[in-house]
Amino acid sequence: MKCLRVRMRQRYYPAIFKTLNAAIVSGVCAVATLVPVSSVAEGHMGHMSSHGGTGLPGDLLLFPAVTGIERFDQEPRKKLSTGDVIPEINVFYTTDYQRFRFLGEWLVSTKTHNLERFQLGMHVGDEATLWLGRFHNPIGYWNMQFHHGAFLQTTITRPGIMAFETAGGVIPNHLTGFLWEGVHELGEGGLYYTVGAGAGPQINKGLEAFNLIEPGGSRRPGVSFRLGYQPISYGVDEFGISGAYNQIHSDELAVKNVNQFVASAYAAKQIQSLRLLSEIVYVNNTLESPLGGKTHDDFLNAYGQVEWDLNPAWTVVGRVEGTFGGRDDPYLAMFPKYVEDRFLGGIRYKLNHTNALKLEASRDHLRDDHFGQVMFQWSAVFP
Amino acid sequence: MKLLRGLCIVGLLLLLGAQSLWAITRHSLVLATSANSSMPALTVQEARKLFLGVPLEKGGEHPVPLLNISDPLIFEVFLQKVAFMSANAYESQTISVVFRLGGKRPESFNDLKSLVDTLQQNPGTVTYLWEDQVRANQGLKAVNVLWQGALE
Numbered sequence: 001m002k003c004l005r006v007r008m009r010q011r012y013y014p015a016i017f018k019t020l021n022a023a024i025v026s027g028v029c030a031v032a033t034l035v036p037v038s039s040v041a042e043g044h045m046g047h048m049s050s051h052g053g054t055g056l057p058g059d060l061l062l063f064p065a066v067t068g069i070e071r072f073d074q075e076p077r078k079k080l081s082t083g084d085v086i087p088e089i090n091v092f093y094t095t096d097y098q099r100f101r102f103l104g105e106w107l108v109s110t111k112t113h114n115l116e117r118f119q120l121g122m123h124v125g126d127e128a129t130l131w132l133g134r135f136h137n138p139i140g141y142w143n144m145q146f147h148h149g150a151f152l153q154t155t156i157t158r159p160g161i162m163a164f165e166t167a168g169g170v171i172p173n174h175l176t177g178f179l180w181e182g183v184h185e186l187g188e189g190g191l192y193y194t195v196g197a198g199a200g201p202q203i204n205k206g207l208e209a210f211n212l213i214e215p216g217g218s219r220r221p222g223v224s225f226r227l228g229y230q231p232i233s234y235g236v237d238e239f240g241i242s243g244a245y246n247q248i249h250s251d252e253l254a255v256k257n258v259n260q261f262v263a264s265a266y267a268a269k270q271i272q273s274l275r276l277l278s279e280i281v282y283v284n285n286t287l288e289s290p291l292g293g294k295t296h297d298d299f300l301n302a303y304g305q306v307e308w309d310l311n312p313a314w315t316v317v318g319r320v321e322g323t324f325g326g327r328d329d330p331y332l333a334m335f336p337k338y339v340e341d342r343f344l345g346g347i348r349y350k351l352n353h354t355n356a357l358k359l360e361a362s363r364d365h366l367r368d369d370h371f372g373q374v375m376f377q378w379s380a381v382f383p
Numbered sequence: 384m385k386l387l388r389g390l391c392i393v394g395l396l397l398l399l400g401a402q403s404l405w406a407i408t409r410h411s412l413v414l415a416t417s418a419n420s421s422m423p424a425l426t427v428q429e430a431r432k433l434f435l436g437v438p439l440e441k442g443g444e445h446p447v448p449l450l451n452i453s454d455p456l457i458f459e460v461f462l463q464k465v466a467f468m469s470a471n472a473y474e475s476q477t478i479s480v481v482f483r484l485g486g487k488r489p490e491s492f493n494d495l496k497s498l499v500d501t502l503q504q505n506p507g508t509v510t511y512l513w514e515d516q517v518r519a520n521q522g523l524k525a526v527n528v529l530w531q532g533a534l535e
Contacts, residue, residue, distance in 0.1 A: 059436075059487040061478065094485040096438065103485045121485065126440065129484075149482055152475065181484075188428060233428070234435045234480055236472055270472070312471050353474055381478060 058095025058102070064088070065150040065379040074371040080337075086110055090148045099123045103131075107148045112166055115212050116148050119179070128182030134212050135179045137172050138194035138226035139242050140279050141266040150379040154275075154307050154317045154348050156360045157375070160339030161281050161301040161321070165207035168337035171262055171283065172200045172246050174209040175222055183233055190233025192240070194226040203250035203258065206335060220247035220257070228266075236270045252334055257288040260331075275307040285331040299326040303342075312350070317360075319344040332367065341365040355380045409533055411514035412460055413525035420506035422446060424527035431465050433509070436477050436486045449510040450491035451498055456534070461511050464530035499523065 066087045071080055088109030095102050105117040119133040136143050142162040146152045163169035177198015184191040200222030201207040210219055228240030244262040266279040284298040303321040310316060323340040326332050332340075346360035358377045364370065414430055416422045423442035425433065433439045433448045452458050458470075466473050477488045492498035492510075502508050503522040517525045 059481050061482060092482060094481065094487075096485070096487075101485045144483060145479065147482060149478075152479060152482070185428075232467055234432055234437060234476070236468065236476060309471070312469075350471075 056093075056095070058093060060383070061092040061149075062382040063090040063092070063149045063151050063379065064382070065090075065377055067150075067156060068376040070374045072372045072374075074369065076369065080371070088150070090116075090150070092149075101129065105148060114166070116174070118212055124182075127184055128180065131179040131181070132177075133179075134174060134176040134210065135196060135198075137175050137222070137244065138179070138181070138196050138224050139171060139173075139244050139262060140226075140264045140281060141228075141238065141240070141268055141277065142279065143173055144194070144226065145268075149381070150377065151354075151356060151381045154315055154358075155305070155319060155344065155346055156358050156377045157342075157344065157362070159279070159301075159303045159305075159319070159321050160323075160342060161279070161303065163339070165201055165209045168206055168335055168339075170207070170332065170335050170338050171281070172207060172209065172222055172244070172248070175200055175224070176210040176212065177221075183230075185233060186229075188232055190230045192226075192228040192230060192233075192238070195223075196225070197221065197223040200246050200248060203248055203252055203255070203334060205251075206337075207248070218249040218251075220249050222246035222248075224262075236268065236275075238268045239266070241265050250334075254289060255287050255330075255334065256290045258331065259286040259288075260284070273309040275309070276305070277307070278302070278304040283331075285329075287330055295330050297329045297331055299329050299332065300324040301326075315348045315350075317344075317346045317348065336367050339364050339366060354382060409531070410460070411528050412457070412464065412511055412530040413514050413517055413528050414509055415502065415512040415517045415523050416446075416509045416526055417503050417506040418522050418524045420524070422507075422509060422526050425509075427465055427529055430509075430511075430529055431467070434461075434466060434477075434489055435473075436481045436488050437484070438486055445507065447505070447508045448489040449498060449501060449508050450489040451495075451510045451512065452491050452493050453495040453498060457511065457513065460530065460534070465511065 066085065068085050070083045074080065086109055088107065090105060090107045092105045099122055101121040101123065103117060103119045103121065107114050107116050115134065117135055119131045119135050121129045121131040123129050136147055138144055140162060142158060161171065164173050175196050175198040177196065179194065179196040181194040184193065198221070199210045199219040201209045202217045202219060204217070208217065222244060224242065224244035226240060226242035228238045230238045242264045246260040248258040248260060250256060250258055261284040262281065264279055264281040268277045280300070280302040282298065282300050287295045301323045303319060305317065305319040307315055307317045319342070321339065321342040326340055332338055342362050342364045344360060344362035346358060348356055348358045350356045356379050358379065360375045362373050364373055414425055422444055425441065425446070429439055429441065433446060434450065439446060462468060462470055462473055468476060480486065481488050492501065498510060499520060502510060509526065511529055514525060517523045
């Protein structure tokens with residue numbers, strides 16, 4: 001995730017905001033770094049400490065992170081910078097009032113700032129919530145599980161197919177409109193369902209999601225659904241499917257509109273100290289030219305990730321990603337920074353229950369380019 | 384005949400001894416609340432959801448969970464028999480559930496006295512305690528048993 005932000009376009013704000021962002025992010029991360037990390041994970045009680053004393057009626061979560069990136073052997077075009085250090089902070093807050101719920105997530109880094117989620121919800125019955133606002137597109141597992149919380153991910157990077165719009169992603173990650181979600185109890189298990197509909201992104205040198213603070217551009221509708229079965233409801237294991245239909249307006253010279261179908265299946269399974277996560281995503285696009293001509297294309301992407309907890313503090317992780325049928329894909333040609341294939345290995349060390357250090361090395365293939373990459377990240381969650 | 388009677392007595396003594404031993408090591412983890420509370424009984428599954436940060440309404444009550452980490456043993460039993468996950472997984476799952484769906488993570492207490500005081504002062508709150516801890520405190524009552532058995 002962070003590596004891709006290096007390549008992000010600076011499209012939203014003038015230089016003074018950029019400087020302000022950098023100052024805020026650096027300040028908060030510096031303060032967060034000073035928080036003692038002496039209670040190194042030593043067992044269950046070492047992981048837990050009293051919390052809940054924020055004095056706020058809801059729950060506030062701060063996800064600060066600092067990511068260092070080093071790239072080498074970029075060939076043949078050297079599209080990306082050779083290195084960078086990116087501090088960021090993701091602020092999340094949620095609260096309930098009677099049958100209503102508010103949920104907001106704001107990400108600020110030296111590369112971007114965005115109101116990632118801003119949702120007003122109403123509980124309907126015992127198991128469902130109807131949301132209005134900007135939310136994460138319920139496509140696949142990764143996008144709904146980790147959002148922008150770097151600490152929650154074992155890896156530093158997101159899979160290429162799940163990359164955010166601002167980071168060169170090819171699938172809409174955010175919609176602004178209505179979201180219906182809930183969990184239907186099935187014995188000990190649960191069926192987790194989500195249906196969303198709203199304004200999607202436009203293509204302007206990459207996908208550009210609807211921005212609540214600076215609305216504008218030409219938006220067309222998108223709908224999506226996700227159905228996941230959890231053998232133990234709210235547990236770690238989940239198996240599911242999802243699908244989406246997006247109409248995307250394009251500002252590219254050769255493409256006026258894109259009609260996109262996405263279908264995916266995913267599985268997340270914990271076996272003792274081993275955690276397996278895999279998704280397969282099929283994308284079918286119809287590109288309309290300004291002259292009315294239509295081009296059809298499709299591609300398939302799959303990734304598999306294996307995590308092995310050596311002990312409560314150390315986790316080894318590996319991931320393989322691959323895209324099939326994407327070589328001459330005209331839709332993917334509009335996303336030169338999309339990571340088509342990646343071999344990744346890494347390790348995470350949890351300093352305590354709120355701080356983690358990660359080291360990750362990968363070999364990435366973009367369209368007509370490839371490189372090696374080493375990343376280091378400190379991430380945390382407070383309080 | 385004498386030998387048979389002797390064997391019977393020894394067998395009876397052994398049986399009584401084993402029963403006493405079982406009674407000593409047998410533990411009951413109960414859902415506890417204030418004695419003034421009208422909290423209905425919660426199933427293990429409902430308690431599990433509640434302690435993962437999922438809001439619950441039952442019998443017109445909105446129970447507020449308090450995480451008892453005052454004793455490693457009771458927390459471990461809660462993790463194994465109610466939450467069905469490790470401490471690491473529980474910690475990340477509560478954050479993940481709240482981060483994904485909203486709600487609120489349970490407030491945790493590493494001091495038993497403070498936990499009991501909070502329970503007594505707030506009738507809508509619930510926690511898990513050993514049955515004998517509840518019996519020893521007049522201001523508390525057990526809503527229902529979450530787990531019962533011998534500790535290995």
